[in-house]
Amino acid sequence: MIPRIYIPADSGALALGAEKVAKAIEKELKERGVEAKIVRNGSRGAYFLEPMVEVATAEGRVAYGPVKPSDVKSLFDSGFLKGGHHKRWLGAPDKIPFLAKQTRLTFARCGVIDPLSLDNYKSHGGLKGLENAVAMAPADIVKQVTESGLRGRGGAGFPTGIKWKTVLDTASEQKYIVCNADEGDSATFADRMIMEGDPFVLIEGMAIAGIATGATKGFVYIRSEYPHAVATMNKAVAVARKAGVLGLNVLGSPNAFDMEIRVGAGAYVCGEETSLLNSLEGKRGVVRAKPPLPAIQGLFGKPTVINNVISLASVPIIMDKGAAYYKDFGMGRSRGTIPIQIAGNVKHGGLFETAFGLTLGEIVDEIGGGTASGRPVKAVQVGGPLGAYFPRALFDTPFDYEEFAKRDGLIGHAGITVFDDTADMMKQARFAMEFCAIESCGKCTPCRIGSTRGMEVLDKVAAGIETEKNLSLVTDLCNTMKFGSLCALGGFTPYPVMSSITHFPEDFKPAPTRVAAE
């Protein structure tokens, strides 16, 4: 049997040097006259070990990482094609603690298979959900998704089945499925990992959504910063079309569904669903007032399902194993699994898929291993740039939509950014206002004007000017933004600002040495 070597072509692994490693391995194979098949897989998400190279041996896969090009010669000398020992030897990938502790439902194949091999996808359980769906009535598919308890993984946590039911129940000659792959939140990369590592699971999820709601056309709106994801998705759509997974007769059934990939132009607000629709229609990415809901009047005025990548990519396993199987994971009203993305100043950064319910402390200290700097953790921002900062005192909060809301926080797209004790929370609060000012679509006053006024007032606080008065002004302003903004960009910016002020008051004390807008 020709040995197989897996080298990730995932953007994260490439950023860490995977391409150079691939070239070095190719060269070494040639020089030694050894035949081997190189598979460019996605990443398993343990980024602290990337580039992680794996070889398929008779006893299963053996991983090495993080591999540098300078390691390649000695890897061959150590017999790595047979799993031989080396200083980069990690053993069986699924025994690596960071991976072994996970519950991989949505990401089961990511980093394991050849992303563009449909046969590989099928041999690892792919297409079973779609096969079941084509044999079912649309209402029954919607019922199964509803009963699974799946909620939108894009941020708002809205029940996916209810959204689909609205589209199913709205009569129209044309309906659409739009996949939100704008993934603008800081510390998030789950959507990208799936699109690069297991694109067929997203295609399968979108086809199921189409059949369930009567939509025959889908679009994936991918941020322009993801060129590798765009390329992989385009190739995967072509493969799926050729194999009859997409087209006039999905898997030979009477259901038609096809899709296209579209690239965004770099605006955070274009991740907001109605801005995204405007952008897809070729208009400026400005938020639309709701109602009408996109489910009733969405893309080109037609009923539209808009779902995040992970929401859609979680559907195939639900349709394969059943609603009860999926629902069995999780806690409270947060059912199933969630791919937590651990980033910032952290030792073990990466993607960790697990059932809802782990505490923030377990995620940061045990899974993440604490800070990369070795200093104490000061704060953790959960849910992207609009998420609250959590102090250690709140590390007992379980990862659950309602539990986070109770503590004035949000899960968002499940990205968490870790900060050590050198972080200045005043600067972080100002940054939130600045981010909002830069990214605001400008449609409503509390966000457009409020964010700039917020920066100015925080600059005064930083300069020690009438601290108490100005902090109370910031609080007032935050209330206006929270309750008066049209969308969550202006509406949620108060979360990082107010959580900084509430949990880290010492960073807002008058300090004459601080310089405004440092």
Ligand SMILES: Cc1cc2nc3c(=O)[nH]c(=O)nc-3n(C[C@H](O)[C@H](O)[C@H](O)COP(=O)(O)O)c2cc1C
């Ligand atoms: C400013 C802003 C940015 C957003 N960015 C994203 C994004 O990048 N990806 C995403 O899936 N949802 C994003 N959302 C949420 C979407 O508006 C919408 O709730 C989501 O696409 C619905 O899909 P889901 O129900 O599957 O989560 C954003 C919302 C706001 C207000």
Ligand code: SF4
């Ligand atoms: S809150 Fe900001 S981004 Fe949202 S509609 Fe208003 S101005 Fe636009």
